Amino acid sequence: MSKLNGKTAIITGGAGGIGFGIAKAFAKEKANVVLVDVNEETGQKAAEHLKNSGADSLFIHADLTDHAALSSIVDKTVETFGGLDVLVNNAHASKMASFLETTKEDMDLSFNTGFYPTFYLMQAASPHLKKTEGSIINFASGAGINGDANQLSYAAAKEAIRGMTRVAANELGQFGINVNLISPIANSEGVQEWAAxxxxxxxxxxxxxxxxxxxxxxxxxxxxxxxxxxxxxxYMTGQTLMLDGGSTKLR
Known part of the structure; x- marks a missing residue:
């Protein structure tokens, strides 16, 4: 039996990198996969790839900084598949800069693409996740946990997401919703570009x-x-799962 057979999942930033990796893993477990991404061409190709592999997939083109429109992502998903079981808040954009050189614009970019979309989508999804006793998967980062240099805006938003996740885990557990975090190091396209x-x-x-x-x-x-x-x-909620090859050991 497939682990996610018949479950419907929304994945932000699902057209590439970690998001698309998760989408492919979900599709192999027979989930209905909704890819949300700002890149329409890449998103359509990613959805077609999943469909060609036999998965039910939907692409939703969205700018996550348009916070007022985020609830429509959940609405369209439920309209298409009849419900929602999993929300994966993966998308996030940020700019590297030293602490003294970080600007308000840098902070706004990180919070408007990472923290606030996670917040609004969690709120919009929760009524549907109550019905399915579903799951929310948010993303943390070693940059925030360890305080990496030149990562202020990203680290701050990621730690804000961690705090919000713990609160949501405490409040939503009574409805059977589990809310956890992944803190990854992965060989995504973005990392490959950064490495070069x-x-x-x-x-x-x-x-x-x-x-x-x-x-x-x-x-x-x-x-x-x-x-x-x-x-x-x-039976697991409010936890940060370190998927970083052992780089960070939480205590």
Whole structure:
């Protein structure tokens, strides 16, 4: 029996990188996958890829900074598939800058693409997740947990998401909704571009990963997301799952 058979999942930033890795892992477990992305061409191709592999998939083109329109993502999903079981808040954009050089615009970019979409989509999805006793998967980062240099705007938004996730876990647990976080290091397209532009820093990061590799978006991150979205994790909530090859050990 497939772990997500018949379940419907929304994945933001689902057209590439970690988001698409999760989408492919979900599709293999027979989930209905809704990809949300600002890149329409890539999103359509990603949805077609899933359909060609036998999965039921829907692409929704959306700018997550248009916060007033975010509830329509949930509405269209429920209208298409009849319900909602899983919300994956993966999308996030940010700009690297030192603490002293970070601007309000940098902070706004990070919070408007990461924290606020996560917040509004969680609120919009919760009434439907109550009906299915579903799951929310949010994303944290070692940048926030460890306070990485030059990552202020990203770290701040990610730690805000962690705080919100813990509150939501406490409040939504009574409805059978589990709310957890993934903190990944993965070999996404964005990381590959960053590595090409920052080869020395890439080597330093890689050298600090005990398993000596970056995770695979589908095999390492996607499969763990399947666990969090499935009945196997029904008694787990409010937790940060470190999928970083052992780089960070939470205490």
């Amino acid at each position: 532009n920052n080869p020395e820093y890439y080597k330093k990061v890689l050298g600090n990963i005990p398993m000596q590799r970056f995770g695979d978006p589908e095999e390492d991150i996607g499969k763990a997301a399947v666990f969090l979205a499935s009945d196997d994790s029904n």
